[in-house]
Amino acid sequence: MAANPKPDTRLLAALASGAKLSKLQLAGLALALAGALALPWFVSDYRTFQYTLAIIYAVAVLGLNILTGYNGQFSLGHGAFYAIGAYTAAIMMEQGGMAYYWTIPAAGLACLVAGFLFGLPALRLEGLYLALATFALSVATPQLLKYNAIAPWTGGVQGVTIIKPDPPFGLPVSQDQWLYYFSLAVMLVMFVCAWNLLRGRTGRALKAIRDNPIAASAMGVNTALYKSLTFGVSALYTGVAGALGAIAIQFVAPDSFNFFLSVTFLVGVVIGGLASIPGAVFGGVVIVFIPNFAEQVSKAAPWAIYGMFLILFMYFMPTGIWGFIRLLYARFTRRRRAG
Numbered sequence: 288m289a290a291n292p293k294p295d296t297r298l299l300a301a302l303a304s305g306a307k308l309s310k311l312q313l314a315g316l317a318l319a320l321a322g323a324l325a326l327p328w329f330v331s332d333y334r335t336f337q338y339t340l341a342i343i344y345a346v347a348v349l350g351l352n353i354l355t356g357y358n359g360q361f362s363l364g365h366g367a368f369y370a371i372g373a374y375t376a377a378i379m380m381e382q383g384g385m386a387y388y389w390t391i392p393a394a395g396l397a398c399l400v401a402g403f404l405f406g407l408p409a410l411r412l413e414g415l416y417l418a419l420a421t422f423a424l425s426v427a428t429p430q431l432l433k434y435n436a437i438a439p440w441t442g443g444v445q446g447v448t449i450i451k452p453d454p455p456f457g458l459p460v461s462q463d464q465w466l467y468y469f470s471l472a473v474m475l476v477m478f479v480c481a482w483n484l485l486r487g488r489t490g491r492a493l494k495a496i497r498d499n500p501i502a503a504s505a506m507g508v509n510t511a512l513y514k515s516l517t518f519g520v521s522a523l524y525t526g527v528a529g530a531l532g533a534i535a536i537q538f539v540a541p542d543s544f545n546f547f548l549s550v551t552f553l554v555g556v557v558i559g560g561l562a563s564i565p566g567a568v569f570g571g572v573v574i575v576f577i578p579n580f581a582e583q584v585s586k587a588a589p590w591a592i593y594g595m596f597l598i599l600f601m602y603f604m605p606t607g608i609w610g611f612i613r614l615l616y617a618r619f620t621r622r623r624r625a626g
Contacts, residue, residue, distance in 0.1 A: 345571030350524025356562035359497030364421030366548035372529025394530035402522025432541035446540030560607025
């Protein structure tokens with residue numbers, strides 16, 4: 288499941304050096320934002336709910352991409368951090384009576400601490416050994432959530448049910464539309480923070496560690512600190528997504544956060560585009576809509592159709608969807624200059 292992150296890495300390098308986006312890129316960004324804002328008014332509430340999930344998964348995919356695409360640490364355990372964020376939000380809302388918007392930073396902080404602490408012992412592991420350790424975390428988390436000692440908070444195998452929040456200030460939108468806009472606002476904030484983080488000195492240090500950790504250490508980069516902090520920041524993003532997911536779905540249960548969820552996030556990273564911020568959006572869309580489309584194609588073997596789609600994506604878009612778009616854009620600009 289490897290992909291080449293070089294096309295978008297060059298874009299980030301240009302941004303880090305102070306290059307400005309072209310008028311065409313700014314126009315595309317403005318058009319995409321306008322389309323996202325108008326979308327809930329042209330689709331049903333159910334479709335709006337699906338697009339909300341795509342936005343939420345995009346935040347989780349971006350968090351994993353920061354760790355895997357930019358820092359080179361392979362994780363199969365981010366479903367555990369998603370679960371921590373979801374349960375933090377559910378417990379605070381159901382038992383603490385907290386407003387849903389206060390649960391977002393709380394879930395992010397909880398996962399930041401959990402990710403940083405897990406990243407410390409993981410410093411001794413690399414490659415497949417790190418993947419195995421994170422796999423163990425992903426497998427163990429659902430069982431820990433069922434533990435009787437914490438069942439009064441987690442609900443045990445029954446999980447926790449929460450109430451979907453109403454739009455504030457009497458806004459003339461449905462609950463699903465409001466959650467869509469709320470999730471979109473959180474996603475934009477998280478994406479801007481990631482862009483600022485990765486285009487500067489920290490981003491260059493992460494990529495240096497990914498490409499050659501020995502050379503990065505020789506140049507004065509504290510590889511241990513950066514790896515641990517990257518794990519923490521990556522978990523923070525996934526925890527925020529987990530809190531948003533709990534609010535949108537209105538229910539959390541241990542079996543909802545199995546190992547397959549972690550694999551799904553990794554699929555989103557690779558299909559969207561390794562080491563690319565916009566690719567996370569495409570990854571979130573793929574996670575939500577491709578399985579549904581596969582089920583419509585064949586109800587007897589939907590996962591076989593899903594697997595075929597993944598193979599086709601990797602064959603025709605080896606750098607991911609965003610890498611493919613970058614390639615088309617580069618060819619278009621070359622033709623314009625040649626003409």
